[in-house]
Structure formats: C-alpha cells, structure tokens
Amino acid sequence: MPVKPPRKWGAYFARLLSERRGQSDTDFITMLANAEVRGEGLPAEIAIAFLRQLMNAAGDTTYRATGNLIVGLLTNPDQLRAVQADRSLVSQAVEEALRWEAPLQIQPRLTVADVEIANVIIPADHKVDLVMGSANRDPGRHRDPDQFNIFRAKSRHLAFGYGPHLCLGQHLARMEMELALNLLLDFLPNLRLDPQKISPKITGLNARAPDAIHVLFDPPRNARPGK
Numbered sequence: 734m735p736v737k738p739p740r741k742w743g744a745y746f747a748r749l750l751s752e753r754r755g756q757s758d759t760d761f762i763t764m765l766a767n768a769e770v771r772g773e774g775l776p777a778e779i780a781i782a783f784l785r786q787l788m789n790a791a792g793d794t795t796y797r798a799t800g801n802l803i804v805g806l807l808t809n810p811d812q813l814r815a816v817q818a819d820r821s822l823v824s825q826a827v828e829e830a831l832r833w834e835a836p837l838q839i840q841p842r843l844t845v846a847d848v849e850i851a852n853v854i855i856p857a858d859h860k861v862d863l864v865m866g867s868a869n870r871d872p873g874r875h876r877d878p879d880q881f882n883i884f885r886a887k888s889r890h891l892a893f894g895y896g897p898h899l900c901l902g903q904h905l906a907r908m909e910m911e912l913a914l915n916l917l918l919d920f921l922p923n924l925r926l927d928p929q930k931i932s933p934k935i936t937g938l939n940a941r942a943p944d945a946i947h948v949l950f951d952p953p954r955n956a957r958p959g960k
C-alpha cells in the first residue's frame with residue numbers, strides 16, 4: 734500500500750504549531766508558532782509550508798551528504814585512518830566530501846535579463862540549470878578534482894549554493910556531519926568496507942547519495958561520544 738507522507742506531514746506540523754503557540758520555549762517550532770510580523774502572527778499555512786520545505790532542505794540533504802562523506806573515507810582507507818588517528822581532520826573531511834559529492838548538484842534559475850557567459854548569450858526569461866556539482870570539480874579551481882582528498886589546499890566549493898539564497902543551514906549541516914562522523918568512529922572500531930560485497934556507488938542528481946554501504950566493524954566498545 735503506498736503511503737501519502739505530504740498530507741500527514743501537514744497534519745503533524747499543524748498539531749505541533751498549535752500545541753506550541755503561546756508557549757515560551759526557545760525551540761525553533763515554538764518560535765515559528767509565535768512569530769509576528771508588524772504585530773500579526775504568521776498564517777498557519779505559511780508556517781506549515783516552511784516546515785515542509787525545511788524537512789527536505791535540512792534532513793534530506795544532510796543525511797545524503799553524510800553518506801557521501803562515509804563513502805569518501807571508506808574508499809580511501811589511508812584517509813580514514815588519518816581521521817581516526819587525528820580527529821582535528823574531521824572538519825576538513827566534511828568540507829572535502831561536500832565538494833567531491835554534493836547532494837544537490839543542480840540549482841535551477843530563471844534569467845531576468847540577457848547575460849553573456851563565456852561568449853554565450855543567455856536571453857532573459859530563460860530557465861537555466863546551474864550545475865554546481867560540475868563547478869565543484871572544475872580542474873581550473875581544484876587539482877585532481879575527481880579525487881577525494883581531505884588534505885587538498887583549502888578551496889571554496891558551491892555545495893551550499895551561492896548568492897542571496899545561500900543555504901541558511903550550512904553551519905548546522907557541517908556541525909551535524911562532524912558529530913555523525915565522530916560518533917561513527919567512536920562506536921564502530923575498525924570500520925571498513927566489506928570486501929565480499931559490491932562497492933558503494935553514489936548516484937543521483939539532486940538527491941545524490943549511496944544506495945547502500947556494506948561495512949564490517951569490530952564489536953563496538955563503550956565509547957564516549959564526541960571529541
């Protein structure tokens with residue numbers, strides 16, 4: 734039986750918002766429920782639409798990016814060992830994974846004026862797909878761009894977009910990815926790819942992630958999370 738999550742999300746968010754309206758907690762949903770613009774509360778349908786957008790923008794992207802990060806490290810065991818030995822490398826591993834395999838590869842835009850790029854005129858009122866994933870592998874910007882390399886010189890990437898719509902949650906996303914990787918390394922010693930299974934493949938355009946990652950690890954020990 735197919736499920737219909739959109740309707741259910743709408744009802745779920747409506748209930749959450751009404752429960753939290755008038756409360757004084759400082760969590761995000763309570764703040765949204767009580768938000769006012771010039772003395773007027775936010776209409777429920779706008780708050781619900783925003784929360785729906787956030788489910789995709791925040792959740793869908795971050796778990797996929799974390800999967801891509803894990804593939805990058807597992808398929809480059811020397812780099813995985815380096816991160817295991819020195820957790821200060823975690824943040825540059827996250828940054829490199831975002832450059833190497835951004836979960837959102839394409840951002841669509843509509844031109845509002847004629848523009849010329851590399852001797853090509855794009856007329857106004859045309860749909861354009863900006864392939865940020867390609868820019869992230871531009872050999873003019875990144876040496877050996879197809880290679881996952883956490884030691885590459887710091888270089889800017891476009892995984893979080895560019896301009897006025899730059900990702901609002903980028904710092905949270907980085908923090909979540911760092912935490913997830915630290916926990917994984919804490920709890921699953923000797924994490925490695927299972928050589929008996931197919932290697933992970935990262936696929937997709939705007940939901941780019943591995944379908945599956947088959948791993949082996951030693952029995953978990955009682956680790957204290959986070960470093």
Ligand code: HEM
Nearest residue numbers: 790791794795798837840892893894898900901902905906
């Ligand atoms: C690795 C994780 C993430 C990636 C790769 C990512 C990527 C992006 C990209 C490329 C855009 C720009 C879209 C465009 O220009 O059309 C964007 C926008 C946005 N992101 Fe993220 N994002 C991530 C995580 C998050 C998180 C955790 C949140 C919130 C908690 C979030 C909230 C948003 C919002 C609200 C926008 C729209 C900003 C605007 O239109 O002004 N994102 N994100």
